Amino acid sequence: MEDINCWEEKFELCQYSDQLLNIISELNKRIKIPVNVKTIKKACYYARMYHGEQTRKSKEPYYSHPLMVAYLFASYVGKDIPQYYTTYLIVIAILHDCLEDTKFTYEMIVKIFGERVAIGVQDLTRLKHVIKTTAADTLNSLFLQCKFDILHVKVFDRLHNLQSISFMPLEKQKKIIEETISHFIPMTSYLNLYDITQELVRLCKKNFPTQSPHSFEDNSALSLLSVFPNLQNEIDRIRNR
Numbered sequence: 493m494e495d496i497n498c499w500e501e502k503f504e505l506c507q508y509s510d511q512l513l514n515i516i517s518e519l520n521k522r523i524k525i526p527v528n529v530k531t532i533k534k535a536c537y538y539a540r541m542y543h544g545e546q547t548r549k550s551k552e553p554y555y556s557h558p559l560m561v562a563y564l565f566a567s568y569v570g571k572d573i574p575q576y577y578t579t580y581l582i583v584i585a586i587l588h589d590c591l592e593d594t595k596f597t598y599e600m601i602v603k604i605f606g607e608r609v610a611i612g613v614q615d616l617t618r619l620k621h622v623i624k625t626t627a628a629d630t631l632n633s634l635f636l637q638c639k640f641d642i643l644h645v646k647v648f649d650r651l652h653n654l655q656s657i658s659f660m661p662l663e664k665q666k667k668i669i670e671e672t673i674s675h676f677i678p679m680t681s682y683l684n685l686y687d688i689t690q691e692l693v694r695l696c697k698k699n700f701p702t703q704s705p706h707s708f709e710d711n712s713a714l715s716l717l718s719v720f721p722n723l724q725n726e727i728d729r730i731r732n733r
Contacts (some may be wrong), residue, residue: 499537499602500534502532502537503533503534503536503537506540508555508563509540511559511731512559512562512563512566513529515563516529516532519570520571522570523569523613524575525575526578526584527579528579531579532562532579532582532731534604534605535562535586535605538587538590538596538604539558539559539586539590540553540555541554542590542595543555543558543590543593543594546593546594546653548659550656550659554589554593555637557589557656558587558588558589559586560652561585561586561645561648561649561651561652561681562582564648564651565577565582565644568687568688571596571687573685577641578610580608581612581642581645582640583605584609584616584642584645585614585648586599587609588613588645590613590648591613591614591617592732598610598613598614601613605728610701612645615630615633615639615642616630616642616649625670627649627650627675628671628674628676629677631646631676632675635679640683643679645678647676647680648688648690649683649691650672650676653668653693654669654695654696655695657669657695657699659698659711665699669696669700670693672692673696676692677689677693683718
């Protein structure tokens with residue numbers, strides 16, 4: 493943890509952090525409670541340090557993915573996303589794969605960013621080595637726990653994965669698209685994330701496999717709502733707080 497007090501002098505901009513900080517600068521001009529830029533830079537530093545030399549299928553550094561998820565999220569704050577969903581959720585977006593893919597631990601996140609951020613990152617972590625889970629499992633779990641703030645980060649994680657889906661194996665592409673149609677699109681529609689819903693639909697149609705058991709009329713995820721009718725009231729309460 494020797495970097496906790498000297499991260500600022502070691503922080504270096506890259507094209508991904510620069511893009512994120514630029515959108516945050518624009519965001520801060522139009523929202524009531526500004527995003528804490530220093531905290532965002534600190535999260536970028538730790539994400540880059542701990543993801544290290546990991547790369548994506550596109551050959552880009554892996555840390556580019558969480559920074560782009562944060563960028564997409566920040567782009568929609570004040571539009572589809574409530575303005576109070578700001579600093580801590582952007583930090584969670586930046587760190588969302590750290591527990592799953594790096595040596596950056598829950599306890600370290602608590603010490604550096606606080607328990608609220610650590611819990612959010614943990615909520616987004618798929619415990620592959622303990623029990624086999626899917627992105628849809630995580631999405632539904634967040635939904636059933638009424639963790640709608642963290643749920644937004646999961647949605648943008650999926651959006652960026654779809655934007656870069658061409659680099660994935662064909663079987664993986666098919667799985668992601670079918671899961672998006674059956675779970676993510678109905679969920680974003682229910683949460684009134686209209687622009688995100690349209691963009692997910694566009695990307696799925698663009699890459700839609702020729703053989704698939706699903707269609708864009710498949711709203712199976714919405715069946716959850718009939719089991720938990722009080723969820724709409726909870727969503728409205730959170731939006732209006």
